[in-house]
Amino acid sequence: MPPSAPFHPEVPPMLEQSASFCMARSQLESVVEVLNLDVGTLKRLAYPKRSMMVSVPVRMDDGRIEVFFGYRVQHSLTSGPSKGGLRYHPSVDLGEVTALAMWMSWKCGIMNLPFSGGKGGIAVDPAKLSRNELERLTRRFTEEVLNIIGPRQDVMAPDMGTDEQTMAWIMDTYSMKIGYCCPEVVTGKPVEIGGCLGRREATGRGVTYCILEALKDLGIAPGQTTAVVQGFGNVGSITCHELSLRGIRIVAIGDRYGALRNPKGIDIPALTAWVAAGKLLHEFPEGDSMAPEKLLEEPCTVLVPAALDRVITRENASKLNCTLVAEGANGPTTPDADHILKDRGILVIPDVLCNAGGVTVSYFEWVQDIQQLMWSEEQVNGKLQDLMLNAYRRVRTLATTKNLTMRTAALALGVQKVVAEMNRRGLFP
Ligand code: NAD
Numbered sequence: 315m316p317p318s319a320p321f322h323p324e325v326p327p328m329l330e331q332s333a334s335f336c337m338a339r340s341q342l343e344s345v346v347e348v349l350n351l352d353v354g355t356l357k358r359l360a361y362p363k364r365s366m367m368v369s370v371p372v373r374m375d376d377g378r379i380e381v382f383f384g385y386r387v388q389h390s391l392t393s394g395p396s397k398g399g400l401r402y403h404p405s406v407d408l409g410e411v412t413a414l415a416m417w418m419s420w421k422c423g424i425m426n427l428p429f430s431g432g433k434g435g436i437a438v439d440p441a442k443l444s445r446n447e448l449e450r451l452t453r454r455f456t457e458e459v460l461n462i463i464g465p466r467q468d469v470m471a472p473d474m475g476t477d478e479q480t481m482a483w484i485m486d487t488y489s490m491k492i493g494y495c496c497p498e499v500v501t502g503k504p505v506e507i508g509g510c511l512g513r514r515e516a517t518g519r520g521v522t523y524c525i526l527e528a529l530k531d532l533g534i535a536p537g538q539t540t541a542v543v544q545g546f547g548n549v550g551s552i553t554c555h556e557l558s559l560r561g562i563r564i565v566a567i568g569d570r571y572g573a574l575r576n577p578k579g580i581d582i583p584a585l586t587a588w589v590a591a592g593k594l595l596h597e598f599p600e601g602d603s604m605a606p607e608k609l610l611e612e613p614c615t616v617l618v619p620a621a622l623d624r625v626i627t628r629e630n631a632s633k634l635n636c637t638l639v640a641e642g643a644n645g646p647t648t649p650d651a652d653h654i655l656k657d658r659g660i661l662v663i664p665d666v667l668c669n670a671g672g673v674t675v676s677y678f679e680w681v682q683d684i685q686q687l688m689w690s691e692e693q694v695n696g697k698l699q700d701l702m703l704n705a706y707r708r709v710r711t712l713a714t715t716k717n718l719t720m721r722t723a724a725l726a727l728g729v730q731k732v733v734a735e736m737n738r739r740g741l742f743p
Contacts, residue, residue, distance in 0.1 A: 323360040332409020334623055338416045340649050345726045348718065355733055359419075362412050363430075364388040368458035370436065372451045375444050382451060383407075386434040386459045388468055389415035392735050395466055396432025397422060397501075397673060399473025400480065406435035410623070414473075414644055418673070420728025421666045424705050427677045430732075432468050434459070440475045452480050456487040463488070465498040465684070471676045472502040474547065474621075478514065482507060498683035501676035510679035511691035513672075516698060518552025518620075520671015521642045523702040524663045525616055526560065528638055531710070532661070534615060540579075542566040542614040542636070545621030546595055549642040549669065551586060553618055558582045562616070568609040569621070572596030575604040575612065611635055619646035626651045634660065641665040656719055664721035666728055667709055674701050 322343065329335045339360060346356060370382045385408055388396040398418040401411070411433045419431030436455060440448060462468055472481060481500040485507065488499045497508030505511060512519070529539060539562045543550050546569045554564050563579035574580065574596045581600055588598050596603040610617060610626065613635040619625050620642030626634065631647075631654035639655065639662045641647065647655070647662060655662055675698055682688055689697075713723035 323357050326361060329409045329412060332407065332413070334413035334645060335409035337624070337645060337648060338413035341721070341725055342416070342729065344649075344722055345729050348716065348722065348726045349730055349733065351729075351733065355736070358736065359390075359729065359732065362387050362389045362415060363391050364462065365408065365412065366459055366462055367408060368455070370451060370455045370458060372447060372454060374447055382436050382438050382455075384434070384436040384455045384458065385411040386432070386462060386468070387411045387415040388430065388432045388462070390419045390430035390732060392732055392739065393419075393422060393430045394428035395430065395464075396468040397427070397429035397676065398431060398433035398471065399672075400470045400476050400484075401433070401435035401473040402438050402440040402475030402480075403435065404437055404439045406437040411435045413623075417644055417666055419732055420725055421670045421673055423728035423731030424667055424709070424724055425670050425674050425677075425701060426731070427673065429469075429673070429677065432470075433473075434470060435473070438475075448480070449483055452483040453487045456484045457491070460488070460491060463499065465496060465680070469498070469676070469680060470500045471672065472548065477548070478502060478504045478509065481509075498680055501679040502672075503679070508679075508683050510675055510682060510694060511689070512694040512698070513675045513679055514548065515552045515556075516675035516694075517549045517642065517669050517672035518554075518556055519695065519698060520674065520702045521549065521553045521618065521620070521640055521668050522556035522560070523671070523699055524668045524706055525557065525562075525618075525638070525640045527703060527706050528640070528661060528663055529615075532637065534637070536561045539563070539615040540565045540613075541616040541618060542609060542612045543618045543620055543642075544568045544609055544625065545619070545643065546585075546589060547621070549672075550618070550620035551582075551589075553620055553640075553642055554580075554582045555586070557616075565614055566604065566609055566612045567595065568606050569595045573604045573606040573609045574598055574601045576601035616640055619643045622646070624648050626655075628654065631655055632658070634658075636660065639663070641668045644669065652719070652721060662719065662721055663706075664724045667705055667720070667724045670705065671698055671702055674698055 414433035422429040503509035617636040623645035626647040628650035631651035
């Protein structure tokens with residue numbers, strides 16, 4: 315937090331215990347000086363515009379009734395419908411969802427998308443529920459938040475623990491309620507019901523475009539590059555695939571069950587088939603199982619956290635053994651760790667830029683659904699690459715000219731866009 319930050323808005327009750335929310339707020343305060351924000355504007359940005367907390371009763375397969383807690387937070391309503399993922403994970407709480415919603419506002423700002431930031435989640439371990447239980451949970455949650463979602467109000471997408479099928483259930487529930495088919499109420503749907511070609515791969519592809527651009531800046535050829543990836547879900551597995559297509563060797567990967575290492579490079583298509591067959595990643599025969607807590611310290615050129623938040627901390631930042639951190643996950647690096655990485659000269663491509671490919675192609679999907687037309691995957695990928703590189707270069711230029719880290723520059727661009735729109739619209743009444 316800069317010493318000159320003029321004012322620290324109070325943290326609302328229920329959020330003060332949240333490490334994720336405090337981190338998001340501290341990042342916001344880091345751009346106060348750069349943007350010369352006044353107190354009133356900072357206050358308007360520092361609080362979520364609307365938060366909804368619901369209990370979601372579900373009849374389990376054995377006849378028991380279980381109740382889960384769900385959240386939907388709309389950080390801002392300034393720039394268009396709120397946009398952001400829906401997360402199923404046991405750690406989900408109001409603070410985490412609010413932080414993620416705030417980051418979505420800045421991300422949409424950086425990418426110049428006509429969306430405000432939103433996020434949702436349910437505190438649940440989806441691996442412990444059957445498919446039928448997950449469907450009932452998703453449909454009941456949709457019903458509970460029905461009044462605040464909609465194609466012009468708030469558009470959900472997949473995040474950790476949710477996927478295309480989850481979005482299909484939300485889209486169907488919403489459509490049944492309003493009486494006609496409404497694909498544009500969610501993005502990241504299956505292609506057969508209005509999903510966008512390339513959406514599933516978009517976040518990992520965007521991460522890859524950012525990494526390739528950063529390697530160019532650093533003068534490192536892809537053939538000389540190694541990568542370590544934490545997470546082998548949507549973002550992690552696609553990033554591994556896209557990097558390996560470009561000759562980058564993936565030397566270690568971890569997931570929630572363990573970690574795998576092979577300094578010669580892991581065969582990603584073979585590992586993908588292994589995991590898809592329901593086998594454990596760290597038992598893949600062409601590599602050695604390793605201690606997951608050592609994964610982030612494994613020597614490599616590029617480290618890609620693509621799972622949880624707050625995994626690079628004050629405790630382990632000095633032990634990272636990489637040149638570049640590309641944040642596929644949201645919020646993987648704490649502000650303390652950021653200072654250490656800066657002092658160590660490790661370049662960080664921040665989450666709000668690095669993983670923005672997902673929301674960018676979600677925007678393409680929303681536009682196609684509204685216009686009822688369909689782009690080819692080549693069109694989608696080409697436009698995604700243009701927008702990602704354009705954003706990366708704008709962030710890098712600001713960072714260089716004002717001597718900022720890439721994170722501060724990215725946040726400054728995102729916050730500035732929201733502030734400009736807020737000021738233009740004025741304050742009602
Ligand atoms: P996912 O559910 O598809 O995959 C999550 C992965 O993380 C899995 O491989 C899981 O095993 C692993 N994981 C869980 N707990 C772990 C632990 N303790 N240690 C190591 N690995 C662990 O989720 P995803 O969609 O790939 O999302 C991952 C991250 O990327 C999240 O932070 C999410 O917010 C962010 N993100 C996702 C998208 C998207 O389009 N899906 C877009 C932007 C950002």
